[in-house]
Amino acid sequence: MPARQRGSTVRRGKTWAARYRDAEGVQRLRGGFGSKTDARAWLDSRVDDVEALRRGDVAALRRRSLPTLAELVDEFTAQHVAEPSTIASLEFRLRYALEGPKLDGNAGWRDVTIDRLNATEIGAWRKALPGRSAFGIHKCLRQVLHYAVRAKLIDENPAALVPNPEPKRVEVKTFTIDELELAAAELSPTFRAVPVFAALTGLRPCEWMALERADVDRQAGVVTVRRTVVEGVVKPYGKTERSLRAVPLPARAAQALDEHPTRLDTRVLFPGARGAPQALSPWRHREWNPALRAAGLEHRSVYALRHTYASLSIAAGVSLFELSRLMGTSPAMLDKTYGHLLPDALDRARSALDVFIANAAEAAEGGG
Structure with missing residues (x-):
């Protein structure tokens, strides 16, 4: 790499000029400076730019004109x-x-x-x-x-x-089964199955809105989550995404679907008026919020259905690891959100290990 150039300043009548070579080696001249000091200051800046270009340091040039x-x-x-x-x-x-x-x-x-x-x-x-x-x-x-x-x-x-402490955790609002039934009764027939189905499968709103009838395997008792709805646009999940998963279909959720009217003009399980998947925001304002008010229930977000699934699963003894796979999220996120619902987790784990070890010991003695 050639040595760093200094350039030169020259007097031209009553003004000063600066002379240097650009990154391609072409000589450049800039005049009109009121003093030698001004010419040298401008020249040093240009020489720095040339050296940065020669090094391939584009970031150095950007720093000379930092963005707002x-x-x-x-x-x-x-x-x-x-x-x-x-x-x-x-x-x-x-x-x-x-x-x-x-x-x-x-x-x-x-x-x-x-x-x-x-x-x-x-x-x-x-x-x-x-x-x-x-x-x-x-x-x-x-x-x-x-x-x-x-x-x-x-x-x-x-x-x-600057410290950025997380806000204190607020109580996760959930539904009872009776409240789910009350909310369902106030929804339009097309969406009447949603509260029970969503609360017993744990799907995100953007996931159950994108479901097609073929995603529900009644015989196997499984719902396959393959896609999502983002602002009314359906997008498939990638093959490696955690959200791409199969979740169990409980009997009560299957019963809700049995009572659900089927539209032959669309494959979508919970379609909008034109047969396409709904966008969450308008559905929330047209269906969800009015249904809660009509049922006399305290307002809860649509995501409270997913919270209900998590709380019911934890109460039933499902581990956070298993639950994270079923809900398409990480164990760390579940622990952060629902860890307070596991006050007896240590006791359950201890009891399970004690029973396993005792059974293993009995089996070993019997075999001996």
Whole structure:
């Protein structure tokens, strides 16, 4: 690699000019500087750029014109691979960083270059965020600034220096079987089987909405989860995804499907008016919320059906490992969400091991 050039400054009448060679070795001249100092400062900057290009260090050039936080957010979301609903949620949360904790344009960093963000200001911003949303909002900002670190735009992530404690766990709201029946009675006939079916299979709303009749094997007592609905668009699960799975179909859930009207113009198990799968948001407003009100039940989200499945399974003695496979999630996530429902887990594990060891000992003695 050639030695680093210095370039030169020359006086041209009443002004100064700077001369250097670009990355291809072509001589360049820039004049019109009011002083030799100005010419040298500009020249040093250009020489640094040339050296960075010769090294292939594009990041060094980018650091010379760092983006604002708004520009970084646009760049990050444009390259981030995720479902449209996830991107929309990410963009909404990042508005708190761009527009301020109250989304009023005050105390936001929209036009601030990312090198000017610091942990002290981010800490004060974190305290002013809405209580239960603060953890997720801060996490999104940290994610974006981590991208800037990986792109070598900044050396350190200032958001990672600020503590981001998770909110205290709230009680998971579930349904009793009687409440499921009450809610079902208030739904349209097309969706009357949903409360019992969803609460006894543990499927996510986006999963049971995408089910087709062929996914339900009545003889084997199994429901196969193959696809999901994202904003009304059906997407298949990949072969290696945890969510691609088979779950048992309990007798009561099968009974609910037996009473479920079948439409011959669509393969979808719970179709909308035109036969296609429903999108969650309009279904929630048109069917779910009115049904709960009509049944005189306390409001609970549609996801409470999935929570009901988890709580019933844990009460029945299903282990978190088994349950994680049935629900298409990780044991760690289940433990975080439902671990408090396992107060007697140690006793059950101890008793199970004692019985197993005792039976093994008896079998060994009998064989001897």
